Amino acid sequence: MEICLIAAEGARYHGSDARLGKPLFPPLGLMTVAGLTPEEHNVTIIDESVEAADLSIEPDVIGLTAMTAAAPRAYQLADEYRARGVPVVMGGMHASALPAEALDHVDTVLVGEAEGKWRRLLDDFAAGDMRRVYRSNDFPSAASIPPARRDLVDIDLYTAKHVMQATRGCPFACSFCTVSTFFGRALRTRPIDHVLAEAEQIDGEPIALVDDNIMGHPEYAREFFSAWADTGKSFWSQASTTMLETPELIAKAADAGCKALFVGFESISQIQLERIGKRFNPIEKYEELVKRLHDAGIAVIGSFMFGLDGDDEDVFERTADFAEDAEIDIGQFSIITPLPGTRFYRELEQEGRITVRDWNRYNGSQVTFEPIGMSAETLENGLQWIYERFYSWRSIVRRVGKRITPLVWMANAIYSKRVSRWLAEIREHPAG
Ligand code: SF4
Incomplete structure (x- = not known):
């Protein structure tokens, strides 16, 4: 067939x-x-x-x-x-x-x-x-995840060429996130020998472990990092701020070759975090977390969202100030989006606040609901503003100037170029 x-x-x-x-x-x-x-x-x-x-x-x-x-x-x-x-x-x-x-x-x-x-x-x-x-009536065992068919794609066409997964799911249930609905809250772990065998097939590094929360199951993470260290391959992945509770795991990840972690900070307001079901994010310890990761030689890819109930017009500047003071290496900013299947979608639907049904616009850069605290236009403009500021060379030097990490500099350079193109395109075709 x-x-x-x-x-x-x-x-x-x-x-x-x-x-x-x-x-x-x-x-x-x-x-x-x-x-x-x-x-x-x-x-x-x-x-x-x-x-x-x-x-x-x-x-x-x-x-x-x-x-x-x-x-x-x-x-x-x-x-x-x-x-x-x-x-x-x-x-x-x-x-x-x-x-x-x-x-x-x-x-x-x-x-x-x-x-x-x-x-x-x-x-x-x-x-x-x-x-x-x-x-499926239940979530399949992670042992049934096969090695990905890398021979069917041209990996040179991608920025992060080497990609695989060790775990699926996340123990948390943030209201905007599709992970716990689609993959479940019981974090499922692949047998470590399966993961290592797949890593062996990959000719290159760093490997992106696109897990939803690589430290979400601390016992597995401990064993996994020890075993991965023997591959000699660097990697980057994603983890929640709760890793602060297990500092030994941060050290183990670094020893195993972890070069960067994507962290969902989302907001610098505790009230907003509670509204989106992410109260476990300790704002007062954000800077400590970034410093710990930096001290371990791990770069921080920080994710922040805007348009949360309670966000006002100043949220962009406050967030940019925080991200620069904390020396976040790479920033990913988005407008909170009510993706079907999420609790956030159901809540906005009940409140009658979903204003856009064109799925094309559910891309994290456009507003699809009625925000509180600012207009939709201010929200979209604010997102563009923070990208422009964060990836200006002045900001890049301020954030990563003290640390000589070629990968981080290169990533900022790539982002800076992309953001310029993106903004130029939006300004040329504003309705897009
Ligand atoms: S911690 Fe991250 S992956 Fe887990 S539910 Fe929240 S946003 Fe999703």
Whole structure:
């Protein structure tokens, strides 16, 4: 059977649009689905963040995935392929959150993680008996995650070429985040020998461990970092601020080769954090956390969100001041977005505050709901303002000037260029 897996590309977004620079990650989800596919089938992958899907192809089946901002494009592709008689299956977070909507465009929706039902779906398809919906009743064991099929993508087209996963899920349930809905709150860990075997196959470093919370299961993390150290490969990953409670894990991560951690600070107001279910973030210890990571030789990629209830027009400047004082190495800023499937979406829906139904705009850079405390226009302008300030050379020197870390300097240079292009494009096409 010929199976073509396609990651649809969403509307313009500073982090993923190939026109603004290389996309960050290869499509790990599809590479994993390919790894799950029995060898008798021939699989190809098209990632639209690097190449547009070819509408003239006629495989036996198309497997689509899309984040919310890319859902309209995925539906457009599905309509086109089905019009040509090619069956289309869709999975991923958006289709899992809104299967009925997806079924208006595709033959079948796979709800939840592919490990649960993909093989069964293929068997049914081969037997001419594919159902409309496949849904796992529980979260599949992380031991069933196969090595990703790296041979199906050109990793040189991506900024972070080497990507894999050791755990899935997060013990927390922040209201805006899709992770605990899609992957669950019980953090599932891959057997360490599986992870190391996959890492061995990767020819290069650093490896991005795109786990939702690499230290979310401290016992596993302890064992994992000790074992990973033997690979000799550097890595970067994501962890919650709760790592402050386990400083020995920070040291172990550094010894194992950790070069950077993505940390969701989200807000510098405790009240706002409580509103989004992230009260465990200790604002008074943010700077201490950054310093600890820096002392361990780990760079900090800090994530901040705007438009939270209680944010006012000054929040951008306060956040920029904090991020510069704390010497955050890389900043990722976004407008809080009510993604389908999240508690934040349900809350805004109940309050009648969702103002935009065009999924294209659910990209973290555009406002999709009625904010409190400032207008939608001020919110979007504020996001652009903080990006421009944070990636100005004055700010870069202030934040990372004291530390000679070529990777961090390079990352800032890349971001600075992307932000300039992004802002130029927005100013040229303001409605985009
Ligand atoms: S800690 Fe991070 S990954 Fe976990 S639920 Fe909150 S935002 Fe999501």
